[in-house]
Amino acid sequence: MSGSRFTLGTRGSALATTQTGHVAAELNRLSGVEYDTVLVKTEGDVTSGPLSQLGGTGVFAAALRQALYEGTCDMAVHSLKDLPTTQPEGLVIAATPVRADVRDALCSRDGLFLAELPEGASVGTGSPRRAAQLLAFRPDLRIVDIRGNVGTRLGRVKGSPVQKDDGGVGRTAQGDLDAVVLAAAGLERLGLESHITEYLDPDIMLPAPGQGSLAVEVRTGGSGHSAVDAALETMDDTDTRLAITAERALLARLEAGCAAPVGALALVQGDELVLDSVACKPDGSDTMRRSARTSTLTIDGAWALGVTLAEQLLAEGAAELAGL
Numbered sequence: 518m519s520g521s522r523f524t525l526g527t528r529g530s531a532l533a534t535t536q537t538g539h540v541a542a543e544l545n546r547l548s549g550v551e552y553d554t555v556l557v558k559t560e561g562d563v564t565s566g567p568l569s570q571l572g573g574t575g576v577f578a579a580a581l582r583q584a585l586y587e588g589t590c591d592m593a594v595h596s597l598k599d600l601p602t603t604q605p606e607g608l609v610i611a612a613t614p615v616r617a618d619v620r621d622a623l624c625s626r627d628g629l630f631l632a633e634l635p636e637g638a639s640v641g642t643g644s645p646r647r648a649a650q651l652l653a654f655r656p657d658l659r660i661v662d663i664r665g666n667v668g669t670r671l672g673r674v675k676g677s678p679v680q681k682d683d684g685g686v687g688r689t690a691q692g693d694l695d696a697v698v699l700a701a702a703g704l705e706r707l708g709l710e711s712h713i714t715e716y717l718d719p720d721i722m723l724p725a726p727g728q729g730s731l732a733v734e735v736r737t738g739g740s741g742h743s744a745v746d747a748a749l750e751t752m753d754d755t756d757t758r759l760a761i762t763a764e765r766a767l768l769a770r771l772e773a774g775c776a777a778p779v780g781a782l783a784l785v786q787g788d789e790l791v792l793d794s795v796a797c798k799p800d801g802s803d804t805m806r807r808s809a810r811t812s813t814l815t816i817d818g819a820w821a822l823g824v825t826l827a828e829q830l831l832a833e834g835a836a837e838l839a840g841l
């Protein structure tokens with residue numbers, strides 16, 4: 518689209534609008550071009566069944582991508598981990614900004630660490646990946662399938678702080694869980710990091726491929742503004758791009774979606790890209806952790822790293838283990 522403004526599509530959740538707002542402000546700072554945001558309702562926001570049973574990947578992204586493709590907006594900001602690994606024809610990821618904290622975060626009552634939760638404690642998550650890794654570390658935990666936006670999930674924790682009508686903050690007795698697990702990045706972007714009682718070490722909990730990373734998507738050919746396209750190029754972070762490429766290649770080669778009990782984390786360490794991965798039996802009774810590294814620091818090299826590690830996992834029975 519030409520003209521002096523660009524339009525950014527976003528989902529309506531607090532997390533989505535916050536993320537989009539940050540990206541918009543940064544693009545405006547870098548390019549001087551003004552922007553508008555367009556709210557797009559997605560299937561993932563209106564369906565109420567448990568996330569793990571929604572089936573298909575990309576329920577959050579599909580409507581937003583449709584809006585972008587049709588020209589309702591010039592750009593879309595996604596949480597990368599919610600994007601299916603196949604890139605739709607006609608759209609490209611123009612920027613992956615510097616990644617935020619990749620870790621999962623425990624938000625528990627009374628500031629308890631994961632290891633300190635009482636025997637049989639209830640932990641809420643809708644993610645089979647989180648559930649399996651929690652159970653691998655603590656087989657006694659009772660995993661409760663929850664969904665909803667970040668605020669709703671935090672509210673499930675016993676004694677979690679609530680905003681009172683008079684503007685003060687009180688404690689709720691409404692909570693029914695001892696803890697929930699959420700992405701640290703989302704909590705931090707929403708200014709809710711005070712709820713975090715433990716950043717879960719990737720040795721215990723490998724994050725979802727792409728976790729903590731944003732993807733700014735445009736139509737093939739660009740945003741329609743050369744200044745905005747240049748800003749997107751500036752915003753793109755090479756190390757983030759390499760890492761998420763390897764993680765997503767692994768997921769793609771496993772033919773696993775975001776609901777699979779599979780974790781992956783890649784990091785540029787010196788002149789190497791290191792990829793750690795885990796495939797779990799959903800009940801956490803068995804896990805397969807494998808790592809690989811490459812010194813070919815290109816997008817093709819990163820993709821090949823993910824594929825190679827996925828093939829090793831598959832050769833060792835990961836598909837049967839994780840029910841892929």
Ligand SMILES: NCc1[nH]cc(CCC(=O)O)c1CC(=O)O
Binds near residue numbers: 597704728
């Ligand atoms: N599936 C929902 C979703 N998509 C992205 C984030 C958090 C932000 C991120 O990982 O970049 C979340 C919430 C969560 O998992 O706690």
